[in-house]
Amino acid sequence: MYTVVMRHETATSVSLTDRIRDTVLPDEGRIPMFIYADPDVYSLELQRVFGRSWLFVAHESEIPDPGSWVQRTMGAASVIVARGEDGIIRTFLNSCRHRGMKLACEDFGQGKMWRCPYHGFAYASTGEFMGTLVGAPYERIAYPGGLDRDALHLIEARCERYQGLVFATWNLDGPSLEEYLGPMTWYLDVLVGRAEMEVVGVPQKWVIPCAWKFPSENFTCDAYHTATAHAFLAKLDLVKGVDFGRDGYHVDPGNGSGLGIGVHPEEDGSYFPKELHDEYASNLDADQLRLLHRVKNFHGNLFPNLSFLIPNFIKVGDDWVSGMMLRLWQPMGPDKIEAWSWHLVEKKGPDWWKRKGRATYVQTFGMSGMFDQDDTENWELQTKNAVSALPRDDEVWMHFEMGIHLEPLGDEFPGPGDVYDGKYSESAGRTYYRHWRELMLEER
Amino acid sequence: MISVDHRFAVQDFLVAEARLLDHRRFEEWLELWTDDATYYVPVRVSKKKPAPDVNDDIGLFDDNKISLTLRVRRLGTDVAWAEDPPSFTRRFVSNFEIQPEEGGEVRVRDYLLMYRSRGDGGVHDLISGEREHVLRVEGDGFRLAYRRVVLDQASIGTKNFGVFL
Structure with a gap:
């Protein structure tokens, strides 16, 4: 039975920080919808999240x-x-x-x-x-x-x-970038440190009428949406079943960032071009290299709003191909973002890898990408509902409980952070909102 | 010089093509493309004069007949959520410049103005650009062998390209 949870006061009589303190409850897997598109939350985010993070x-x-x-x-x-x-x-x-x-x-x-x-x-x-x-x-x-x-x-x-990624912050006395990244450095090595990478051309930029946290949390912890939101893959026989979204690891590094790493059986051999294996081996340690050789997809978000993705490899002719990207969800207000999408490729990669990877990237992701079309629709309509939740006297909650009782793996996975077997968990999403809540409540 | 009849045939073809898209007759639209077709939309950048303001190293579309076919097949499923309910679109094509090429091909430049609305909120997007096409005569009429669209925005003001240009 549905129970209406009333806030203890109406929205106008509770201070914003009190409301955030009382209602943002990641430990219970509950996130209130008002935090996504509230203009007052947004103003405070510009100061306390964007003003203080790398x-x-x-x-x-x-x-x-x-x-x-x-x-x-x-x-x-x-x-x-x-x-x-x-x-x-x-x-x-x-x-x-x-x-x-x-x-x-x-x-x-x-x-x-x-x-x-x-x-x-x-x-x-x-x-x-x-x-x-x-x-x-x-x-x-x-x-x-x-x-x-x-x-x-x-x-x-x-x-x-x-590893080639340039960051800046106005938090002049805070932690260094490496301290801030913490366990993420191990995974960023695999993502962008495995070889010398370069941006192809310029970033695509386009405007989506959505709140910036929706895409950020999606890349942080949402492997579960792929089977439904991107159901065309199965409909067109481009994948077998829905395992492509589940097999692998969910990583909660503990600092608001998050990853999902899809893997294939080790005996299948690496999907990455063999021409680059020497360069990979010279940049990664044995554990990172072993993981890279099993990667079939790799997504995540670095708190607050930098996402990254190695899309699920597909066969183009005789070659396994993927076109990786960086994504910035640049806020333009409480309910609007400018999406930035950079295509990255190994500078010394073979021509076929660059050529097929670029075309695959553009056709599947980015402004016209078949996946991105599905996602923009969800984020826009979630945002409309977040706006409509603002004047309500009751709190509208989002459900964030997936994997809340799961125990992380122990030594069987070599990478740092809390790592879960299988990608279906929102653990890193809960940590995302713990970290967000902490920043938003931090007076200076 | 091309004849008046030839000019009208080219214009009629491009006007009819726009109508197929606006009426969401995607499979018929797909048949207008040659098997070796190229469909490319470069990224526009904001740059001071006289630097070029088009970047061809990466596209917003970078397609061929195979990938266009996949896009059309996807639109034909019942799970292409972003275009279901579909956008209301109206493509205005004008300012034709027509140049005959070797081998009976025709190179055309035109302007595109596309109105796009999801039918809610009383709002719409306008997408404007200059197109270049190569038309080839195959069978009973023209086929599209090449299209390049240079858009008039460096940051595109529509949430996705679930629509063709």
């Missing part, structure tokens, strides 16, 4: 040369991720120190400096203020006392890298 901003291969840069977004803030003339990668607020105009107005570029289009204030690729460049005589007339070069240095985020 955020993915670029892949190294997008800024290969000194002076190359890309324009990205951290939370709501436009930033420039640049490889300085000195070769060091930094992330700056894309905002002139004079009057706050954007310095970089295009998607990417290359140069020794940025010159503000408003008053000509100019900054080196390393962030140092260089002068107004209107002409020294004018600058001396306008600022007879001179300009304080140090005070006008670009506002700089903390910027670190792991």
Whole structure:
């Protein structure tokens, strides 16, 4: 029988943090629907989640040369991720120190400096203020006392890298990137550290009317949706049964991130191209290499909003093929995101692997991908319901109990974190909301 | 120069093709494509002049007859949720420039404006782009051997491409 759970007060009379404290109950497998699309929750997220977490901003291969840069977004803030003339990668607020105009107005570029289009204030690729460049005589007339070069240095985020992934944070005193990633580093080695990787072309970008946490939690802990949401696979005889979504491991690294690793029997041999096995072996330890050779799909999310995926391998001609990707669910408000999708491939991979992988990626995932179409529909309609839950006096709960009584594997799996046999668990999703709740309640 | 009759035949073909898509007659639409067809939609980028603003290294569509067939077969199932109920679409094709090629092929440029709505909320998406096609005469009429669509957005304002361009 359905019981209406009343909140102890109406929404308007309870403070937001009290409501989050009382109703976000991951240990019980219950998450209230209001947290997905509430404008007040979103404002607090920009401050306490996006303002304090390590955020993915670029892949190294997008800024290969000194002076190359890309324009990205951290939370709501436009930033420039640049490889300085000195070769060091930094992330700056894309905002002139004079009057706050954007310095970089295009998607990417290359140069020794940025010159503000408003008053000509100019900054080196390393962030140092260089002068107004209107002409020294004018600058001396306008600022007879001179300009304080140090005070006008670009506002700089903390910027670190792991296996080619560039991250930045405004949390200047918090943990290092490697500490923040924790057990995820072992899995990121397999994902993007197995070989030298490069972005193919530029990211696809498109706008989805959905709240940012829906896709993030999907990649974190949702292997169960594949059999239903992507039922076309079985209908068109592209897979046998639904095992493709279950066989493997669910990984809860304990820090809000999560993974699902689909594996095939070891005796089937590796699906990855044999031309790359030496490179893989030189970058991975024996346990990581053994896991890689069994991977048939690999998905996950790095808290808060960077997802990744090696889609289920398929046979194209005589070859096993998959086209991997990184995904950023860039929030554009409480109920809208810009999805960013980068296709990554091994730089030294054989041509057939690159060619078939790219086509497979575009046809199955991304803007026109047959899988993504199914997913965008779900996330949009969940978001509409989350918006409609806002004015209700009762709390509408989401069910997050899958695998709540399961015990993680012991030594039989070599990777770190709590690892569960079979992908059907929402353990990492519960940890995602534990971590989210902790951040949202953290006063500073 | 091509004859007026030839020009009208090309235009009629592309107008009829748009109508097949808007009426969701996907299997008939698929028959318009040659077996060696290429269907490609590059990614547009926001760049300062005079740098190119189209990136051909990766596509939003990167398809051939086999993959188009798979997309159409999928739309024919009862589990293609994102297009069921289907979008209401209206494709406006115009601004034809027609150029004869070697071997009887015809190269066409045109503009596409597609209206798309799921029928709810009183809202719609508009998708605009310039298309390039190669038409070939096969059997009783034209077939599409090549299409490339350059869209007018670097960040696409429709939630997916469950619809063809």
